[in-house]
Amino acid sequence: MTIVLYNDQFVSREECTVDIEDRGYQFGDGVYEVIRIYSGKMFTGKEHITRLFESAEKIRLELPFTKEELTENLYKLVEKNNLHTGTIYLQVTRGASARQHQFPLEGKPVFTAYTKEVARPEAQMNEGVTAIIAEDVRWLRCDIKSLNLLGNLLAKQEAYSQGSFEAILHREGTVTEGSSSNAFIIKNNKLFTHPATNLILNGITRRELIRLCPGIGLEVKEEAFTLDDLQAADEVFIASTTAEIMPIVQIDGKAVGNAAPGEWTQKLQSVFKASIQEQCGELVKVER
Known part of the structure; x- marks a missing residue:
């Protein structure tokens, strides 16, 4: 069974659902990263995570976790999926709100991450x-x-x-x-x-x-x-x-x-x- 990281919870892929009015789905209002995994470890993981925070800041999106918390959860995700060589895809959107172009006054970012086996080419x-x-x-x-x-x-x-x-x-x-x-x-x-x-x-x-x-x-x-x-x-x-x-x-x-x-x-x-x-x-x- 594939385990994904949904906000701060580890759930099955089937349990991970996103609202139809999520701004990532409707506007592309979010940022993402892809991190390479070799021998079960993140390669340049610190740099990828730092860039995620930089991208989020550029679109005025406040991330709901620290770099340290994210790093810990991503390693847990790798372990739970027994990933040796592959990738982690992670993204965060501005979350769900009634559809309007301007940022919602209230809202909670939605974070998702999953792993995939990918061999070196x-x-x-x-x-x-x-x-x-x-x-x-x-x-x-x-x-x-x-x-x-x-x-x-x-x-x-x-x-x-x-x-x-x-x-x-x-x-x-x-x-x-x-x-x-x-x-x-x-x-x-x-x-x-x-x-x-x-x-x-x-x-x-x-x-x-x-x-x-x-x-x-x-x-x-x-x-x-x-x-x-x-x-x-x-x-x-x-x-x-x-x-x-x-x-x-x-x-x-x-x-x-x-x-x-x-x-x-x-x-x-x-x-x-x-x-x-x-x-x-x-x-x-x-x-x-």
Whole structure:
């Protein structure tokens, strides 16, 4: 039986019900996080939880728990579901109230969280995946990890319909990020990625790999780059909680480099795996 966390209670999935007038359901009025679990432990859990609080503050939503209380309950959830490798999805909405656009005068936030078994995408990380280029039609507060994801979904669906893993988004020729990831290029032994402004979500995996770059001698440039830069890059990869560091070997049918994961990308995969092991324990070896 799957156990979910509903507000501060552990209940079966069948017992977890949400009101039809919940503002998350009707307006997307809420925020969320996805946390990776390796060996039963949260990877960069502190950073994810901190970002949840930051996103909530940006939409003026007061969370009904402390970071410490949430951390404790999430670990209980992992234990109750006997999760070894997977994810926790957690979200909080402004709660149920009579439908109106302005915030309700009274109301109680609704929090839900559940776990899911998700294996590491080892084969794809070894071989690389393909991507398409799509226009970034999302709103201008992409720094908030909100429930408003329709623009992301449309881009991801277009990539899927063309047999690709990801859509790399741009605004008037300037690359922002992927539909569900951050985007990176390597050119002349330097890593480029869009700066952490309102136009992208400052991914936790993004932050971790930037932290790791000096250790392998890779210079980081948090600078916007163009579609021309993307197509002329030596290496391209994306990063996210579930995809980890994923090489892009083809974009819109055109090979990136020699159409295989690049050397810098592979080095980053190795040190990122080491970071996971440092926090969470030994992982199954990725064979190349």
